[in-house]
Amino acid sequence: MDETAQAPLTTAATANGDYAEWYASVRHRLSGSGLWLCGDEPGRMDADTAAKCDYRVLLTRLSPWEDTVESFTHRLLYQIVRALPGVYPDFAFLPPRADQALFDEARVPWLIGIHSKKPALSFDAIGISNSIVQELVNLAPLLEKSGIPLKKSERMARPEIPLVILGGANAIHTSILMVPEPPVDVIFAGEDVEKVREVFATAAEGKRKGLSKLQVIAELVKIEGCIAPDAPQATGKHHAETPATARLMIGAPLPLSADTAGSGTIQISEGCRSFCSFCSESYVRKPYRDENAGALFEAAKEMKKAQGLSKIDLFSFNYASHGDFYALVEKLLEITPGIGLKSQRMDTIAGDPRLLPLMHALGKSSLTFGIEGISSRLRSYLHKNLPDATLRRALEIVMSAPVREVKLFFILTGLEDASDFAELADLAALVKSLGQRVGRGPRVVFSATALVRFPWTPLEWEAAPTMKAVAALAEEFEKTVSRTGYEA
Numbered sequence: 001m002d003e004t005a006q007a008p009l010t011t012a013a014t015a016n017g018d019y020a021e022w023y024a025s026v027r028h029r030l031s032g033s034g035l036w037l038c039g040d041e042p043g044r045m046d047a048d049t050a051a052k053c054d055y056r057v058l059l060t061r062l063s064p065w066e067d068t069v070e071s072f073t074h075r076l077l078y079q080i081v082r083a084l085p086g087v088y089p090d091f092a093f094l095p096p097r098a099d100q101a102l103f104d105e106a107r108v109p110w111l112i113g114i115h116s117k118k119p120a121l122s123f124d125a126i127g128i129s130n131s132i133v134q135e136l137v138n139l140a141p142l143l144e145k146s147g148i149p150l151k152k153s154e155r156m157a158r159p160e161i162p163l164v165i166l167g168g169a170n171a172i173h174t175s176i177l178m179v180p181e182p183p184v185d186v187i188f189a190g191e192d193v194e195k196v197r198e199v200f201a202t203a204a205e206g207k208r209k210g211l212s213k214l215q216v217i218a219e220l221v222k223i224e225g226c227i228a229p230d231a232p233q234a235t236g237k238h239h240a241e242t243p244a245t246a247r248l249m250i251g252a253p254l255p256l257s258a259d260t261a262g263s264g265t266i267q268i269s270e271g272c273r274s275f276c277s278f279c280s281e282s283y284v285r286k287p288y289r290d291e292n293a294g295a296l297f298e299a300a301k302e303m304k305k306a307q308g309l310s311k312i313d314l315f316s317f318n319y320a321s322h323g324d325f326y327a328l329v330e331k332l333l334e335i336t337p338g339i340g341l342k343s344q345r346m347d348t349i350a351g352d353p354r355l356l357p358l359m360h361a362l363g364k365s366s367l368t369f370g371i372e373g374i375s376s377r378l379r380s381y382l383h384k385n386l387p388d389a390t391l392r393r394a395l396e397i398v399m400s401a402p403v404r405e406v407k408l409f410f411i412l413t414g415l416e417d418a419s420d421f422a423e424l425a426d427l428a429a430l431v432k433s434l435g436q437r438v439g440r441g442p443r444v445v446f447s448a449t450a451l452v453r454f455p456w457t458p459l460e461w462e463a464a465p466t467m468k469a470v471a472a473l474a475e476e477f478e479k480t481v482s483r484t485g486y487e488a
Helices: 021-028 029-038 047-051 072-082 097-105 133-144 152-156 193-208 214-222 291-305 323-330 346-352 356-363 378-379 389-397 418-437 465-482
Strands: 056-059 087-093 125-129 163-167 186-188 263-269 311-315 338-340 366-372 405-410 445-451
Touching: 021 029, 029 125, 056 072, 056 193, 056 405, 072 087, 072 125, 072 193, 072 263, 097 311, 133 214, 152 214, 163 193, 163 214, 186 193, 193 214, 263 291, 291 311, 291 323, 346 356, 346 389, 366 389, 378 418, 389 418, 405 465, 418 445, 418 465, 445 465
Parallel strands: 056 087, 056 125, 125 163, 163 186, 263 311, 311 338, 366 405, 405 445
Antiparallel strands: none
């Protein structure tokens, strides 16, 4: 740990123990004029209610605000915590790289509540939302620069240090944290609202009973999905009957971002029906469940009334899988002119002639599709149910549609050979000919990433190729695509 991190993190704090005055003095020097740390969000807990709370939770992202501001789940977590009696939630983010020197210069902790401007050490618990595995590289510096010891024994020896609880979509892939002196105290894997609520309710009740942090941890690991990383034990993930998150989003804080202004999110389903061998979601978020369309519509009406929304985004791994999808969209159009949809599976586009016209009517001009394997052989290996005939039919529909851009995503498995790249070349040529057939065509971008063999998937124990091998495949991918004149 460097000298800046070891120094007392109080230089810029006022007598009230917050950094509001420091923020006001440097805001003009921060990225984006400091909007990410402003915290004047409509819908946040009011100051009078916050002052009555006896338990404080700092909901933390391991990435900067700008990269996570559109996160639906982070605001959902805020709503779950704020509903607990006497519990105050606040948001914190990894400071942008350009701002970190300003924090260090004034010996300001990196973790500050954006609403309260209070440092991490003034909270009872830090709830870390870990979305993707790459974010874990930010965990140690973020804690260290906030005055929080990285060793559990040191945190336990100091009552003023908050509990560090890590959850989120990547929580199930955090075995790297399972060491004798872990940087977090509890890992929670799960999506069920009631279990998340139980975690923070148990922690708050433990403090009120005067329990030590070790005693609180002992209570937390009794909850399904919770483990202490220094003492791993068998646990399970509880799956709620339906997501049941829509009503919780009524009155949620609205981020101060032009990209999210006037829009809200409702989760219409949970899980995925498919079994793609590379996809963690296909195996850890089963079974697939639909949310009731009537309940979703009623929640959307309340959200619009409470927050003045002009757009509703539908959150789902595959929105067209919802049993009442078209009826739901029709009802939502009665109350809002805008409905946001993520891009869709190609087999659904090929099999449902209504879907693409609907997407176009809703203003979606950029489409993204995961083809995954660059050949039929590799799509079969990845359990991607996308036969050649279905893929061709989907491309014919897409390339003749009035859309601005099409992005095609692929996975490099390390098993590619010359015959597979020949199929990729044929595919790119097909896309080009389809565009020429209609006398125009959207911008087409081919993109590839290396296969990650996630735990809990059928590919978990397969040997991964070296970085050198992946780089060679990526170079061949780019050459193959570029020969057709498309971007790679």
